[in-house]
Amino acid sequence: MSSAHSAHLGRVLCIITGASKGFGRTVAKEMSGLVKPGSVLVLAARSEDDLRSLQAELTELEAGRAGLRVESVVADMAQMEGIENVVRSSEEAFSEHIDHLILVNNAASLGDVSRSVKTFTDMAEVDSYLSLNVSSSMCLTARVLQSFPQRPGLRRTIVNVTSLCALQPFRSWVLYCTGKAAREMMFRVLAEEEPDLRVLNYSPGPLDTAMQMEARTRTGDDGIRKSFVDMFDQGQLLTCEASCAKLMKLLLEDNYTSGAHIDVYDV
Template sequence: MEIISGERKDLGRALCIITGASKGYGRTLALQLSCLMKPRSVLMLVARSADQLNKVKEDVRALNDGHKKLDVRCVQADLEKTEGVEKTVQAIKDTSSSDMDHFLLINNAASLGDVSRSALTFTDPAEVNRYLSLNVSCVLSLTARVLQAFPHRAGLQRTVVNISSLCALKPFPSWVLYCTGKAARDMMFRVLAEEEPDVRVLSYAPGPLDTDMQLQARRFSGDLKLRQSFSTMFSEGQLLSCEESGAKLMKLLLDDEYRSGAHVDFYEL
């Protein structure tokens, strides 16, 4: 990895995997990361929609046209299901990475869940388990499987990023599923950092982003004060662009000075 004036300029020849890469924040991260990867790197985009993934692939190639040879691969997979995790892991294993400098997994895929209801209405364990399957269980399974597939070796940096939220730390009324999932993921990755000291682990809270998920929050949040707060942020232009938030994550990855396992918020930088 090239270092200039004490700072890393790029991620080296890297294998980067982004889940939830078909739109919104995942799409932005794909574009930004592609500019930090050396030639012959592999950028793997994972999501449920093949059409949207292919569009992101075209955008990445257009952005880097004439500058580098970047291998962009799309994996259509539903990570809520075991088969989706298996398909993603196999695609990663099929990647030649013996001379890679950096392995980077960004766990971005997530869902908001039903934010129209209070905690006391979730009486069906199957409903809760379906939410936790995508947002917690499969995240741990995928992370474990890919780290096993690419074990520690000299010259390889392994980095795992969890796209977190303020909701991992603070309770939001009517958001019991989302808050629970984000809190569980933060702890999951804190444990990983303790157990695997050679893996760089980061939980990054990107701030309130102007995305489809935010639109859902404004429309459907059961807590009226919370819904009004989000509506005010939108109308007053206080929501962050994916590009602005992503740029801070890119800097975090390049500087590589965060404490492994830490929760870092956009507004702390």
């Protein structure tokens, strides 16, 4: 990585899904300090209370006082209505002064990690998981690209928050591994199809979040569960802030290969 990079991301319209907590919330806060006045953050999540508190927090920051606009959209990303609400709010917030569109596909769920592959016989259960974790990110990305097509003076960056589980099988984690692998391949294809786009599959590492707590308590495979418990006990989990700083570094330097999988430990 080059040490020379821009000090800011430009006058940005940034859409962040799963923005109300955890890594998504941290991305919103870090992003607010790296954009020029006149930028817009469109924050999407299911929790209205958490979104409103984040919106208020960002508005009170220096960036907010300097003209950062923050829009919150209460949306279930597994439903087309939720996706359309996010796109509509983004279209309304866009102005000709925006020079950088960033979409952060962060919304995701762990799924049932207590069971093996052979127990998943209910197609509706599997479809429901894939709808939130795969279909929604594809449809949202497609709608955003349609609404904000390539034009002179507009950079477009698509970030997919991925995982080691996109590359490596974890016993009893079939839903999560399948969803992450499918989603990452989707964005690799996008990078091939749209050479003007900047596409990044960023793996934030083992984060100290509610999802990790769920992994330590609900993972069905004893060995996998123990590895998560040991990681926690040995203080090896990363803070969202530490991982997000690496993501911001990648976006500022902007010299990654489009479509690449980049792990937090590689930055």
